Amino acid sequence: xxxxxxxxxxxxxxxxxxxxxxxxxxxxxxxxxxxxxxxxxxxxxxxxxxxxxxxxxxxxxxxxxxxxxxxxxxxxxxxxxxxxxxxxxxxxxxxxxxxxxxxxxxxxxxxxxxxxxxxxxxxxxxxxxxxxxxxxxxxxxxxxxxxxxxxxxxxxxxxxxxxxxxxxxxxxxxxxxxxxxxxxxxxxxxxxxxxxxxxxxxxxxx
Numbered sequence: 550x551x552x553x554x555x556x557x558x559x560x561x562x563x564x565x566x567x568x569x570x571x572x573x574x575x576x577x578x579x580x581x582x583x584x585x586x587x588x589x590x591x592x593x594x595x596x597x598x599x600x601x602x603x604x605x606x607x608x609x610x611x612x613x614x615x616x617x618x619x620x621x622x623x624x625x626x627x628x629x630x631x632x633x634x635x636x637x638x639x640x641x642x643x644x645x646x647x648x649x650x651x652x653x654x655x656x657x658x659x660x661x662x663x664x665x666x667x668x669x670x671x672x673x674x675x676x677x678x679x680x681x682x683x684x685x686x687x688x689x690x691x692x693x694x695x696x697x698x699x700x701x702x703x704x705x706x707x708x709x710x711x712x713x714x715x716x717x718x719x720x721x722x723x724x725x726x727x728x729x730x731x732x733x734x735x736x737x738x739x740x741x742x743x744x745x746x747x748x749x750x751x752x753x754x755x
Contacts, residue, residue, distance in 0.1 A: 551675045552593045552607055556693070560611035560623045567591050570614065579604055579613050592674050606695035625694060630656075638703070639710035647737050648713045648749060655703065659683065684725070687753075699739070699753040701746060708742020713749055720745055722754045 554567045563570060571581035571593060579601070583594035595610075603609045608625060615622040642651050663669070664685040672679055672688055679685050683700040690698050701711070716722075716732035722745045723729045730748070732738065738745035747753040 550595050550597065550605065552595050552610060552692075553671060553674050554591050554593055555589055556607040556671060557611045557614060560608055560625075561615045561618075561620050563614060563618065563620070565618070567593075573617050574610065574613060577613060577617055579610060586674075589670075590674065602695065606692055608694045629654075638706075641710055641712045643712060643714040644737060647715075651711075651713050651739075653711060657703075680725070684753075697750050699747050701753075706741040706746065707744070710742055712740045712742070714738060714740060716745060722746075722748065724748060724752045724754050726752065 554570055557563075557570075565573065567584065571584055574593075575581050578598075580596040581593045582596050585592050585594070597604050601609075604613060612622055614620070638653070638655055640651055640653055642648055661681050661683055664672075664679055664682045668682075668685050668689055669679045672685060672692070675692060677688050677692070687698040687700050690696055714737070715734045716736040716738045718732075718734060720732045720738075721729055722732060722738065732745065737749040739747040739749050745754065
C-alpha cells in the first residue's frame with residue numbers, strides 16, 4: 550500500500566528526513582519496501598501485515614513514529630456542525646454478528662463540487678481517483694484514520710431507512726469502480742428499503 554510521509558507529518562513533528570523515517574519504521578516492523586518522488590510528492594510503498602490494521606493509514610503510522618522517536622502524537626480533531634435534531638432517518642442492522650455498530654449522520658445543503666487541490670493531490674499520490682468533494686471526503690477519511698465511510702445521496706435512498714443485511718441471491722450492485730457485481734448471501738451490503746447501495750466496509754455503489 551502507498552502512504553505519504555508528508556501526510557504522516559501532519560500528526561507528529563519529525564526531525565528526521567523521509568529516508569531515515571522509512572528505515573526506522575522498517576526496523577520497527579512497519580516495512581517501507583520502496584520510496585519514490587521527492588518533497589511533497591514522496592510516496593512510501595508499505596508492506597503492513599494483516600495483524601496490524603491499526604497501521605494501515607497515515608494516523609496509525611504517525612502513532613508508530615511518535616513511539617519510535619518519543620514525540621507527542623497530535624490528536625485527531627474533526628470539526629463537525631452541531632446536530633439540531635435526531636432527524637427522521639432510521640438505521641436497521643439485520644446482521645449484528647457481522648456489523649455490531651453502524652452510524653450515520655444527515656448533512657443538508659451540501660453542494661457537490663471538485664475537492665480542494667490538497668485533497669486531490671494527496672489522494673492522487675495514493676492512486677486514488679478524485680471524484681467529487683463528497684466521495685473524496687470519505688476516501689480521505691479512510692486513508693487518514695483507517696475508518697471506512699460512504700456518502701449517500703439522501704434523495705436517492707428509498708423507504709426512509711438504511712439497512713445492513715446480507716445480499717439476496719441474484720441482487721446486483723454497480724460499485725464506484727464501474728463494475729456491475731452479482732451478489733450472493735455471502736456479501737454484506739448497506740441497502741435502502743429496496744436495493745443494495747454499497748458493499749459494507751468495502752466500496753460504495755451508485
